[in-house]
Amino acid sequence: MPLIIRLLWLLIVGILAHSCNAQNYINTTVFDPLKYVNQLIGTDNGGNVFAGATRPYGMAKAVADVDGQNTAGFSTDGRNVTGFSHMHDSGTGGNPSLGNFPLFPQYCPGDEINNCNFLKGARKTSYVRSSVVATPGYFAIELGTGIKAEMTVTEHAALYHFEFPVGANGTGTNPLISLDLTDLNASRQNASVSVDSDGRIKGNGTFLPSFGSGSFISHFCADFQGANIKDTGIWVNNRAGTEPKSIFVTRGINAFYLEAGSFVSFERPANGVISARVGVSFISEEKACRNAETEIPGEKWDFDGIKKSAEEAWREKLSVVSVNATGVNESLVTNFYSAIYRTMMSPQNYTGENPLWQSSEPYYDSFYCIWDAFRSQLPFLTIVNPSTLTEMIRSLLDTYKNVGWLPDCRMSLCKGFTQGGSNADVVLADAFVKNLTSANSTSKIDWRLAYQAVLNDAENEPLD
Structure with missing residues (x-):
């Protein structure tokens, strides 16, 4: 089980099991994340x-x-x-x-x-x-x-x-x-x-x-x-x-x-x-x-x-995760939803704002940086926001088609530097084993292209 999922399960269990002697209890009559x-x-x-x-x-x-x-x-x-x-x-x-x-x-x-x-x-x-x-x-x-x-x-x-x-x-x-x-x-x-x-x-x-x-x-x-x-x-x-x-x-x-x-x-x-x-x-x-x-x-x-x-827009995104917070200290719930909020700020949707190439595919930018995001944020989105992550993966693949490699980091329409290998490969593999496309039937991932991109990362090293 990926680390982020284990941590989230532990946090959810902690919320559910938290002592009712805690102060600042949450009133669950009307719960707004x-x-x-x-x-x-x-x-x-x-x-x-x-x-x-x-x-x-x-x-x-x-x-x-x-x-x-x-x-x-x-x-x-x-x-x-x-x-x-x-x-x-x-x-x-x-x-x-x-x-x-x-x-x-x-x-x-x-x-x-x-x-x-x-x-x-x-x-x-x-x-x-x-x-x-x-x-x-x-x-x-x-x-x-x-x-x-x-x-x-x-x-x-x-x-x-x-x-x-x-x-x-x-x-x-x-x-x-x-x-x-x-x-x-x-x-x-x-x-x-x-x-x-x-x-x-x-x-x-x-x-x-x-x-x-x-x-x-x-x-x-x-x-x-x-x-x-x-x-x-x-x-x-x-x-x-x-x-x-x-x-x-x-x-x-x-x-x-x-x-x-x-x-x-x-x-x-x-x-x-x-x-x-x-x-x-x-x-x-x-x-x-x-x-x-x-x-x-x-x-x-x-x-x-x-x-x-x-x-x-934020309420719709955050409401996909709900907890029974009866008797739970408010600070724990604040940490929980604040962390989820931060998984949905970036990468940023620049679709229609990419002057570098013409494409009907989505374009996402501000991948800061995939060598960190592949560990926690992006696997988490496969569960709570699979449709958006599908668009991100299509954008990564379109970047590969037009730039020559999957990005390891990308911001402001520019190629970022690389650390620790080709970590976009991990994002693609994680989405594939979770059958991400089936979660969003209107937005298909070209898995043959994805394999081609991963193979290219393995076999061909860019000059810089």
């Missing part, structure tokens, strides 16, 4: 866990980014917030991953644009630890400046509410939201951005993966609602202006990292709330805008409806 997901477990002390808003296996992952333990964006280590970005990975080691094109809300002292701080190191601010709220599909936080942020997501877009308090003590009265042409790892090679009179910001950049070779291009499209626009423009090296309305930046021959981006300033609305919608894509800026407009439509964006839809 979402109440027992703690997304902040594992964000500190090297856990590298994504804490923000996501849908199951979703591409859009929104959270506050910090300047401390930020491999997955946010950490409860008490460091400073540097921005709010829309794509992340979870469980990575080494370098931070993604975090492209962060937004940052602020007031410019005296309402003077050049009193604003645009550089990451200058704009960073503390956050109120007690203000952090993280639930499936949702994340909220209050900055030390008093500005509050909450966010939720669809599959390919993030929706933010930034609440600006009334300006005081010379802090300014006109809110400003900037966008930075960077990522968490400052890996940007080049990037471009433009802003129009309606405040729509579009752009793209070439970045490096956090644990692999090659590069990838990411695109975004940001819109704003809730306030009248005062000014728009571009910033470079902590200086800003309303002309020009577009810019292209690169590292240059000396590899100098030029910090730059765009901004929109507003007249503060009566309720102080300004909404930002950010669509993301690996295909084009137009596709990023289309993703946002399709998934978050209308003249008034439905934050509560999108949040509820994300919650229902």
Whole structure:
């Protein structure tokens, strides 16, 4: 019996047999697994866990980014917030991953644009630890400046509410939201951005993966609602202006990292709330805008409806596992469902967002990394989510067809490095002996192709 299954059985038996003398008993009259997901477990002390808003296996992952333990964006280590970005990975080691094109809300002292701080190191601010709220599909936080942020997501877009308090003590009265042409790892090679009179910001950049070779291009499209626009423009090296309305930046021959981006300033609305919608894509800026407009439509964006839809998606996934938690300490059930939750964040479903080859097959990315996931997560999914794992295996096989080998690790459209052999072979073998295809008759695995891929891994070694 695989280790993860043994551990889960032991945990379930422990829950069922737990002493009724424990404190904080669970009331099983109405049992909702979402109440027992703690997304902040594992964000500190090297856990590298994504804490923000996501849908199951979703591409859009929104959270506050910090300047401390930020491999997955946010950490409860008490460091400073540097921005709010829309794509992340979870469980990575080494370098931070993604975090492209962060937004940052602020007031410019005296309402003077050049009193604003645009550089990451200058704009960073503390956050109120007690203000952090993280639930499936949702994340909220209050900055030390008093500005509050909450966010939720669809599959390919993030929706933010930034609440600006009334300006005081010379802090300014006109809110400003900037966008930075960077990522968490400052890996940007080049990037471009433009802003129009309606405040729509579009752009793209070439970045490096956090644990692999090659590069990838990411695109975004940001819109704003809730306030009248005062000014728009571009910033470079902590200086800003309303002309020009577009810019292209690169590292240059000396590899100098030029910090730059765009901004929109507003007249503060009566309720102080300004909404930002950010669509993301690996295909084009137009596709990023289309993703946002399709998934978050209308003249008034439905934050509560999108949040509820994300919650229902998670509730459906987590409800396939149920326990009799009568008289059980709540912390044990929280650990249990939080762990299951984390098996369904990545790999991420990038189907329709793969610019590298044309295919009718699913495409999953962020396999971080199969030499770990084959031991526990992926075998667990054969039991609790076989239909999605079937799509992942079809994606692995399609990657083999188009790249030449099964990946051992893959992220951001790039080939990851390899450790300890060809571990995707184990994933295929495990699914085969469990007869995974029969669990999802509408999605067939080509087992002849799978054998060919495994044989190729055994007989042919890539140059790198």
